[in-house]
Amino acid sequence: MTGMRVKLDDRDIQMLSILQREGRITKTELARRVNLSPTPCWERLQHLEKLGVIQGYGARVDWSMISHQTVVFMQAELASHQAADFRGFEQKVQDQPEVLECWALGGGIDYLLKIIAPSVDDYQRFVDRMLNAEIGLKRYYTYIVTKRVKESSAVPDDLLTELKS
Template identity: 50%
Template sequence: MSPLRPELRLDDRDIAILAVLSREGRIAKTDLAGRVNLSPTPCWERMKRLEKAGLIRGYRAEIDLVGLGPHVQVFVTVELESHRAESFQIFERTIARMDQITGCWAIGGGYDYLMQVVTRDVAAFQSLMDGLLESRAGVRRYFSYIVTKPVKNLPPASALLGDGGG
């Protein structure tokens, strides 16, 4: 999310719109208006303003991975061989092309990145990681953590919007 611009002031209804949309992106606009105590036209105008400001970047469906078939979800911490700016750029360009890596964050602390990986099984995960190690991505070492069950998974915006969800 881009930093809040001084000319963009959010009030309680803007925050409520963002909170509802972060959980229910497909909610009907009339239902959204009712939930935030606005009539449909002003609610729609606020949504458009929030989209134009870049606070709403898109709308997505939450897919039940179990319904798609067998899979494994793995979180991976990655340490690079070198900490030059070019090394970070090469790594980031490399993983951007790998669809199985569904999330990646640069992190502070003992590791350089935290990745989220989804593959059909552990063998496919290991093949992905072997390919990453053989590439010129500059990975020194990695540690993998297989998800055994989801416990909580809210949209990240819920924490900032104070919607009390979860």
């Protein structure tokens, strides 16, 4: 259902707001906080999951506490801009475990990738693989992350409220 707009009411928005910050909240506590009994709350939650609004649950892990990792942002530009070229690049990116996130961009650069590797040398081996894969990677720019300043995947509550149908 990607691309489809889902209509949300105040209670759905309230549930999403809570869940994106407190993913381990019990269903009973979630129901209490949104002023519903557990069964209707559970049904709403299942509906949001089925629609794909809620894509999953997980822990945010600070990998720097466990091992050394290098985070790199890469701007990528393709040599050709045919639909098949974009599909080929995007498929190759899907197969790369080092790529945490990839966005297609409008403007001068085609893609922005967030990559994690044990070292800069490992990142360079990743780049060499991508260049040798013959997927049309014309040019790339590398930005090594020196410090994480802020990281959040939670949508601000005021923007969630604007989603109300």
